[in-house]
Amino acid sequence: MNEFSTIPVEELKEDKILSQLVPEMTVAEYERFIDSVKTSGINTPIHINNDMTILDGRHRVKACKELGIREIDCLVHNFDKTQTVNFVRDTAIERRNLTPAQRADIVLKSSDLVESIEAKARENQGKRKDLTSGPAGHDVEKGKTRKQLADIAGVGEGTMQRMMRAKKEDEELYEKVVKGEVSPWKSETILIERKKSNVKKVDFPKSRPISEDERKLFMAIDNMDLNFNQIIYYVKTNQEKLYEAICDTYDKRYDFWVTVL
Structure with missing residues (x-):
């Protein structure tokens, strides 16, 4: 069960690794927040772990220090390391825009x-x-x-x-x-185009006659190149729908993933 307590802000500490999980407020967002605290104070308790690590509310603690507010209401948890990460993750996703x-x-x-x-x-x-x-x-x-x-x-x-x-x-x-x-979506297009540009055309050897097996091999390679470019074209043309269909198909093909992995 969580414990409610009022704690001096100077006793609280920030975990830099946990903080990296959650985006910082923009300058404009923080300025509006400071104005709100000046007017109404801190109305929502922050969440901390039992070792005084801030789980949710580092901007509120920062505002308190800047404005000379010495104590803040806290909900104290007893989390292990994994629970701590999951709590910070879930709280950030639920509360931030x-x-x-x-x-x-x-x-x-x-x-x-x-x-x-x-x-x-x-x-x-x-x-x-x-x-x-x-x-x-x-x-x-x-x-x-x-x-x-x-x-x-x-x-x-x-x-x-x-x-x-x-x-x-x-x-x-x-x-x-x-x-x-x-x-x-654009990042996916960039990565696909990059792979496309790295595909090198394989030419038939000109210095000597080639065997039938070699000819078939080179044709297969050319076809692979052609098929790859066709996939790129259709993905770009049909956008989301085809991409989702490809992902869904491969997700359900156990034999495909066994081969790849």
């Missing part, structure tokens, strides 16, 4: 952080299999599926797919998507 890309970013970063925490815990546990496996000997869950992540973020599965791909393939492009400079 965020874009779909920002919500997806929070979920992806929190998922990475939880996996890091759990991996470190497994490493510290050493050979104690009873702590890392279920009763049937299976490993504990190592990560959520794309659909689960999308549901947590409250975004479409296609949006989450594009965010994950951009994050994996081009961190700079990914940050532009999070900042709203590039849409998730």
